[in-house]
Structure formats: structure tokens, C-alpha cells
Amino acid sequence: WQSPFKMKVPVAVIRLPRGPDGSSRGFDPNSLRFQELGPASLSSMGRGNTADLELEQQSRVTLRERYLRSLLAMAGRPVHFTMHERVSITALFRASDIDILNFQVSELQTPLGIQREALLRCSDIIAYSFEL
């Protein structure tokens, strides 16, 4: 069987995610994700007051840097996840997205067997732990 509309030359499909601009956090400003997590969602005390804002931004930076460094230290280590409904699993942590919504793990040990690669939704996780 041959399709009557057979393409003579295959067309390359290029689908790249939208690049970040200066103000965004890496996502399309019209997307639901951006509206939920964009700058408006950040809790802030000193709106308008520049001195307060700067102090707040500095504390945000120190807190965030420590957290990101902890993620770096966690990469490649076995991490124990405590999920909802008293489920606990172990996996090798690989990476996280910038708003900490998903963790990419490998060698996920599930009751059904070991999953080579997996994405864990952070909304399903209650806590995780690892040893340095």
C-alpha cells in the first residue's frame, strides 16, 4: 500500500524549547508553569523598598547557593526517598530541574524490580536522605 501523498524530500522537524530571556526563569512567559512559578509567585517582604529588596535578595542567594551545592554533592550517590503512602525507595540521584519539580534518578529500586532510568515528581516525595 502506498500513500497518494508520498513526500519526495523528507522535511527535517526541528523542535527546540524556547530559550530563556533575561526576565524569565527559563520558560515561556505564557505557559502555565511560568505563571505558577514566575517572579510573581516568589514571596517577598520589601516590595518597592530597594534596601529591603537587596537584603532579601542576598539572603535568597546564600540559601539557594547552599541548596544547589547540596544537589551537586548528591549527584551519583544512592539516595533514599520517602514517598506518600509510606512508600520508601532507593535510587542513584542524577539531576534536578531548576524549580525542583522533578528528580532524574537511575537504578530505581522498586518492588517490581530495578528501573534503569526514572523521573520522580517532587510532589510525590515527602523527604529524601543520603550520606556524605
Added chain:
Amino acid sequence: MRDASHKDGKNILKNTIRASPWQHPCRQPILSHQKQFLKLLLTQKNDHTARKSHSNPVIPAIKAFNNNKNCVIIIIIILALPFLLVTFTFSLPLGNMTKWQKKTPLEWLDYVNKEVKVHAEERHEYKGWVLTVDPVSANILLANLSENGKMSILAILGHAVQDVEIVAEADDEMKEKLAHLFMPEKSPTYSHEELDQKKNSLKSWLEKNHIPVEEQGELQSTLCVAGVLTINPPYGPKDCNSSNEIILSRVQQLVESYLALQQ
């Protein structure tokens, strides 16, 4: 008789021809007749229904009810819609922020370097020294010294945190330990001349690759690429700073290849 009927037929023919719409004078009487007839019909119908509803106003209502049961279902759905919407918006995982997630970075900073007890969802309880609170996800990072001398790190996801109690404050020794837990090891020190040389050779190499570079800062020690990326001493790939991820990764790759070329 035949002749007369013949004549009559002719007259009828004449009249019908006259009544055709393109003959102006004959149109009006017909139209007015039609109007009158229609009026009569309408008034009669109105009288009919009026009389019926006067005799028993409930019957038509019941009939309507029986005919469209679907109407009732639609009305129920319309009434329930606001409640459904409210429950839907509150059940969205991103829509409802807990008290802990709504705190500002300055408030979170108060918890850092303190021993806390965290109450989480499903009656989980955790205890430890607060290393940091992620300002984006509100995740709490706790550190505990385990028995074998290793540090065990525990994180409670921000959405699962219900309550945080401060148990104790850290002494200086503990603070020092916590602060240096994830920090990179100390890098080698460079002299001013070495840094100047490094900067100039990187700058000339970037310019050779058609990348616009300027010197910035008080000592002209920072390199600025295209106004959106800065490279601080000692000018390695980890010293690049930019809010644009794509430019950052491109320039970092360039700097890496430059360092590989030098070696």
C-alpha cells in the same frame, strides 16, 4: 353556455395575469387580505392558549417538566459549577501554598544553623541542624552526625512541611562545620601578574573568535562578554556568570576549549 364559460375562463385568465407580482396595482389588495388573514389566525391562537392557561396553569408546567428532564440535570450542573471550580483550584498542587512555603527568604534565614524538629505530612517527624532552605521550593535541608562519623543529609520537601520548631542554637564549632559542608575546596592563589596575563590571553583569544569582550570593574579585572556575561578571575569555565543559560554554556565551552589548547 359554452361561449359564456369560455368568456368567463378568459376573464379569469386576465385576472390571474393581472395578479402576478410584476403588475403593480393588483398586488396591494392581495397583500392586505393576507395580512388580515394572518392577524386573524394569530389572535385566534392567542385566545386559545390564554383560555387554556386560565383553566389550569399547572398542567403545562408539568408537561414541560416531563418533556425535558435534561433541563433539570443542566440546572443542577450549573448550580454545582462554582463548588466544583473551587475544589478544583484548591486541589491543584501548585495552587495552594502552605504557610511554610509562603515565608520570605529573611524568615527562612532565621532557621539556618539551628536544630529543629520538622513535622511533615503523614505524621513523619524529622530532627536535625538546618543547613539551608531552598527559596524556590521551600525544601528544608537538615544535617545530622551519624554514628560512624559521617554526615547524613536529610531534606524535607517544602510542600510536605507542616510545622517547624526550633530546638537549639548551634555553637561556633557546629556553625563552621555546617558552613563548609558543601563548599568547594580552596583554590590555588595567583599573583596579580599571572592573573593579568591570563586575562589578556583569554581576551585576545575570544576576540580572535569574533566574540565582543570588554574589561569591567574597579581594577578592570572582570571580562564582560556582549554585555550579558562576566568572567571573573581566575578566568576558568566556573568563573563565568550569566542569567542566560544558553550563552553561559556556549562561553563555558569556549573557555574550556581555550584551556585545553593551552595545555
